[in-house]
Amino acid sequence: MSGKLYLIPTHISGHPGDQLPPATVECIYNLQFFIAERAKTARRFLKEIDHPLPMSEITVFEIPKKQNYRYLEEDLNHLKKGHHMGLLSEAGSPGIADPGAEIVRKAYEMSIGVVPLSGPSSLTLAVMASGLNGQKFSFHGYLSPKKEIIGKDLKKLERAAEKDRGCHFFIETPYRNMQVLEAAVLNLKPSTLFSIQCDLLSKNSYSMTRSIAEWKKSAKPGLHKRPTVFLIQSGG
C-alpha cells in the first residue's frame, strides 16, 4: 500500500513549537522522508521541534528551482514503496503563495493520498484580522515588479473590489512595502478601505484597517522589510 503525502505548514515567526498544533507535530514525528525548498531550513525546523529521529536517519529531497517532473516522480516513488512523506513549506502553509502545488497534483496523478495538516498562514490571519469580507475574497499574489505601475495595479484591484464587493488582497517583496502604502494613498479613492497586516504572530505585529481618507491623515507605520499582507475593499 502506498504511503501518504502530508502537507506541513511551518511557523511564520518565533519558535515553531509554539505555532504548530500538537496533532501536526505528532504527525511530523512519524515521518522520515521530507520534500522541501531547502534541505538546510527543513533540517533546522525538524531539530527545533525536537524530531525524535537522529538527523542522519532523515532524508530531505529538495524541490528543484525549475520544476522537473521526472525528478518529482522519482522522489514520490518513495511513497509508492509504502513510505509516508512530508511536504514542508519554508514559512506558512505549503502550496499557498509558495511552491508545492505541482507536487500535490503529481501525487493525485500517482494515486497517492494527500493529507493537509493545520498550521499558520499569514494570508488567513490577514483576512481574519482585516475585518473585511470573509465570504468573498481574492488573493492576487504579488503586484507587478515594475515600480511605476504599482498605482495602476492598485486601481485595477479597486475596480475588481467595486465590482464584486469582495476583499482583494496581495503581498509585495518586503522592501517595497512603503512604496505600496504611498501609492495606495495617492491612487485609491478616499472611501476605499485599505488594510495593513504586518509581522503577524510576532510580538511586533501590526494590524490596521482604515479608509484611504483616514490613512491620508494618519501617521504611517514602518513596514520596510517586514512581511506584510495588504487588503482592499470598496467602501462605497
Added chain:
Amino acid sequence: MSGKLYLIPTHISGHPGDQLPPATVECIYNLQFFIAERAKTARRFLKEIDHPLPMSEITVFEIPKKQNYRYLEEDLNHLKKGHHMGLLSEAGSPGIADPGAEIVRKAYEMSIGVVPLSGPSSLTLAVMASGLNGQKFSFHGYLSPKKEIIGKDLKKLERAAEKDRGCHFFIETPYRNMQVLEAAVLNLKPSTLFSIQCDLLSKNSYSMTRSIAEWKKSAKPGLHKRPTVFLIQSGG
C-alpha cells in the same frame, strides 16, 4: 490603556487541544471576556481546552443575529476599560466564512488593537491540499440556494477560472454536496480541474483533485452532510 481584541480560531474536528497551537491556547488562558455566536458552544470549548478560570468568572457575550452596532459598541466598551477580549469562532477562523468581521471593523473604529491568533481554517487547508493555484485564488462563499441553478453557478466560476487562471472555490450547505458534485460532472468542461476537500483534519478526511473527464469515470465519494470545500481551476 485599552485592552486588545484577540481573534480566536477553534477546532474543525476532533479535540480542540490537538488542533490549536500552544501560543493560541496560552493566549486564551489569559482572557476572561469573550464574544461568540453561541455562549453555550463557547463555554464548552473553553472547558475542553482546560481554561484555568472557573466558568463562573468567565463572561461570554453573544453576537446578535441581526448585527446591532449599538450593542456591539457596549460590549466592546469592556476593551476601553482595559480588559482584553477574545472573539471566538464556532469552527475554524473567525471572520472567514463566519460572522465576526463587523466586530473587528468596529474595534478599529474605536482604536482598539486587533490581534489574530493561529488555528485551523478549512479553506486554507483546502487550497493547500487541492494542488491548485496558490498564487491566485478566489473564495466565493455559498452557491445560490436555488437548486436548479447550481449548474449555471458552476459554469460562471469556470468562466472566471478560465479568465484569470486562478483557483476558484466555494462551500455548500453539507446536505447539498452530492448535488454539487453531480452538477459539476454534468455542466463543466472535461478538461476543468475539480477538487473535493472533505472532512479535513478528521480521521475520515477525503482529498482529491481530478479533471471532470476523470471524475466522470470514477466512483463518487460519499459527501452527504460532510463539511466539504469544492475548488475549480481551468485545465485548458
